[in-house]
Amino acid sequence: MSLATIARYPITIEGETVQIGTANELALALDVLQGQYDREMLVQLRPNLARVVGHAAGFMTVMKALTVDDQLYLIEALGSDLAEVMQDAAHLRDQFATLAQTEVEEALLKTLGAAGLRRLILTAEELAEVLEWVYGQCDSLVLDLLGLDDVRRLCRHASDLSAILYRLDHALQEKLMEQLGWTFMTGLIRDGHDLALLLRALPPASSERLLRHYTRQQLAELIGNADDWAYLCQRLEPAEADFLFDLLELR
Numbered sequence: 001m002s003l004a005t006i007a008r009y010p011i012t013i014e015g016e017t018v019q020i021g022t023a024n025e026l027a028l029a030l031d032v033l034q035g036q037y038d039r040e041m042l043v044q045l046r047p048n049l050a051r052v053v054g055h056a057a058g059f060m061t062v063m064k065a066l067t068v069d070d071q072l073y074l075i076e077a078l079g080s081d082l083a084e085v086m087q088d089a090a091h092l093r094d095q096f097a098t099l100a101q102t103e104v105e106e107a108l109l110k111t112l113g114a115a116g117l118r119r120l121i122l123t124a125e126e127l128a129e130v131l132e133w134v135y136g137q138c139d140s141l142v143l144d145l146l147g148l149d150d151v152r153r154l155c156r157h158a159s160d161l162s163a164i165l166y167r168l169d170h171a172l173q174e175k176l177m178e179q180l181g182w183t184f185m186t187g188l189i190r191d192g193h194d195l196a197l198l199l200r201a202l203p204p205a206s207s208e209r210l211l212r213h214y215t216r217q218q219l220a221e222l223i224g225n226a227d228d229w230a231y232l233c234q235r236l237e238p239a240e241a242d243f244l245f246d247l248l249e250l251r
Helices: 023-032 038-053 056-064 068-086 089-098 102-120 124-132 138-146 148-154 158-166 170-180 182-188 192-201 204-211 216-223 226-233 238-247
Strands: 009-013 016-020
Touching: 009 038, 016 023, 016 038, 023 038, 023 056, 038 056, 038 068, 056 068, 056 089, 068 089, 068 102, 089 102, 089 124, 102 138, 124 138, 124 148, 124 158, 138 148, 138 170, 148 158, 148 170, 158 170, 158 182, 158 192, 170 182, 170 204, 182 192, 182 204, 192 204, 192 216, 192 226, 204 238, 216 226, 216 238
Parallel strands: none
Antiparallel strands: 009 016
16 A cells, blocks of 8 residues: 555644554654653544554554553553454464563453454464463463363364463463363373373473373373383473372382
């Protein structure tokens, strides 16, 4: 699109009117005025902010030019347009990587809501990458907004669940495992590789809880061969290895 065809919208500050049509133009105006009229510009542009911001890169550009309070205003003003502006989970992840305030992360998530997050996050890998860059209670908020049914849908393999659990603190790991159910978790484990991936994501106490759902015979059949055994042993913490050896009566 040429500059001549970009729709522009007027803002008037101290009697002077300028036309703003892109995120770069808005960020430049914010920078020139050095924060004195940031909120006033956003308010005047509010009906057209989604058009001006345009896409995820534009959103990030404008966010970097704003104070926390005005970042919160921009997010609220975009409202139901935010998911379309954000485009996909990779851009959402990158946006979280630039944010320093938990309250801004929380506002971003709540404004996206369940529908917005489900539109953006299409795989377990994408969910894990988003969880990597949220802080405080926001990781719990991500999971709550998506809902258990969607988390289960994304976790098609043990590697999927492992990637998600690896990004959570121990308390939230325990909560999610209880919510998903041990039957669901063990149903993802097909061999020793899968078992190793899940055990690696968990602290020893949680690993023990998972292993207790297997009998000695089931574990022997699951691990199955020398390659699986070597892969598993290379990834176990000493406490996990000791517990597994005891279950298998190897000492």
